Amino acid sequence: MAQRPVNEGEETLMKADLRLIEEVKQGNQASFAILVERHQRTMMKAALRITRDLTAAEDVVQETFIKAYQKLNSFEGRSSFKSWLYQITLNTARNKIRSYRKENLSIEGLVLSTEGHMEAHLHRASVFEMLKSEIDGLPEKQKQAISLRVFDDLSFKEISEIMDCPYDTAKANYRHALLKLKSKLEIHPEFKLMKDKGAYNINESRGTFVEVES
């Protein structure tokens, strides 16, 4: 199966990251600041998807960059710096969740703390509730693959680097997840209804369905 080539923009960014890493090793702190600036938002999103809590995600991102700084020597450049950071972020976030659990802090509480109008909309739409629960119920690797692909729009090459698995495995996890979710949606009466009406589109934000003028 064809692997999507790394596009020119991505390649330039990857090379620029490597250059900056070299500069950091020469003692240039400003270069590290640029690296943080470039990647902190993406890592914040990745952390949020696991912790579902802004403060916890912020802690994760800070810890991630400090670890990255400390371990810069162990970065071998086999994967992109972004993929490497992702790995650290995901591991740190998972550890954070574990420690929250140990402290008897309810994960449900963390989820609720993110509530806003998004949650309100979701509760109104049973199809989204079902989908959310199906995503939560996916095996960890499938969940990770779908999150990295759909939320972060990463290539399968990047996903395989982050998940530390072969390209085909990353892709297989994604296919299984997407097909599983599709099969659950297909039998949901509301999904069928939405599709039958045809002239509906998913609002970019928060899973609200809006009518599209034809």
Next chain:
Amino acid sequence: MRNEEENNQDVEWAWVDYVEGDVEPEMKQDLQNLLRLSSDSREVVSDLHWTKEMVKSLDPAHDEFLEKWDAKASLEKILKMCQTQERPSSARMEASGSFSSSNDLQNSKNLRISCSKYSKAFSNRS
């Protein structure tokens, strides 16, 4: 001997790859032909698109949520904490031979320009 289930899985996987734009050109042509001929295939592709869009809309890390986050303060905190850490040593790194791409990087004029632009921006800010 492949059974029907395996064949069905191959077909389903091919549609996922098609939706992801990750198929060989020949296969892509075959799938496009199939799409023209078969309403079932069109239904599958449409369902996959819908599924993806709906999953996307459930992203817990949506932008409105991140508006509450002070990225600048976070950056400053990270840099302050890093100042107390031992800085990475290039000597050790080079000894391990793990940074093989450094020669390539030196040849990249564009990259140098891009990096100096970033460094300059950072100096101005601080």
